[in-house]
Amino acid sequence: ETGVTQSPTHLIKTRGQQVTLRCSSQSGHNTVSWYQQALGQGPQFIFQYYREEENGRGNFPPRFSGLQFPNYSSELNVNALELDDSALYLCASSLGQGVVFFGPGTRLLVL
Amino acid sequence: DAKTTQPPSMDCAEGRAANLPCNHSTISGNEYVYWYRQIHSQGPQYIIHGLKNNETNEMASLIITEDRKSSTLILPHATLRDTAVYYCIVRVAGAAGNKLTFGGGTRVLVKP
Numbered sequence: 001e002t003g004v005t006q007s008p009t010h011l012i013k014t015r016g017q018q019v020t021l022r023c024s025s026q027s028g029h030n031t032v033s034w035y036q037q038a039l040g041q042g043p044q045f046i047f048q049y050y051r052e053e054e055n056g057r058g059n060f061p062p063r064f065s066g067l068q069f070p071n072y073s074s075e076l077n078v079n080a081l082e083l084d085d086s087a088l089y090l091c092a093s094s095l096g097q098g099v100v101f102f103g104p105g106t107r108l109l110v111l
Numbered sequence: 112d113a114k115t116t117q118p119p120s121m122d123c124a125e126g127r128a129a130n131l132p133c134n135h136s137t138i139s140g141n142e143y144v145y146w147y148r149q150i151h152s153q154g155p156q157y158i159i160h161g162l163k164n165n166e167t168n169e170m171a172s173l174i175i176t177e178d179r180k181s182s183t184l185i186l187p188h189a190t191l192r193d194t195a196v197y198y199c200i201v202r203v204a205g206a207a208g209n210k211l212t213f214g215g216g217t218r219v220l221v222k223p
Contacts, residue, residue, distance in 0.1 A: 043155065
């Protein structure tokens, strides 16, 4: 059984640029969620996707958007990057309301 | 979602049991207690969860009080690799059931 995988592992961008982060959910999982974890803090929920539609969102602006594909993989897109977007971005997956499993994360640095 | 309160840090001796408390006094009847841990710079790792009965798996035991207002995660024989931040989370089942609200967690340091 393959766990949640994310790419890339690290990324450096400059302020104002756009970034796309990718996630492959654990085998058999149909629900994907994304979290942002700033240094020294706990992860914060960004949004969740089920059946290719967003069905839950945290307190993040619209420049954070996502996609879920028919194979349940997912992308997180962030437009107009700001310095405060520097963080560890975590993807998590589950089968419906089951246990949520996290990927290793993508560390984004915005300069 | 109910909020949780955990001590910010604790030390534990290698080989001894580590007992991590969590207060969730406003938990609702349909909310589960979940525990995750996060080793430095890695993604959170699922440990265990429960509704009202005590639970045990290969990693840990979860003791939930009868009134469900608090719980304790027990690592029976702590090793150096158990050094991590441990998060206690209450999770409501529903349309946004995968929204996990992380607090500050407990930073556990296992010492030789």
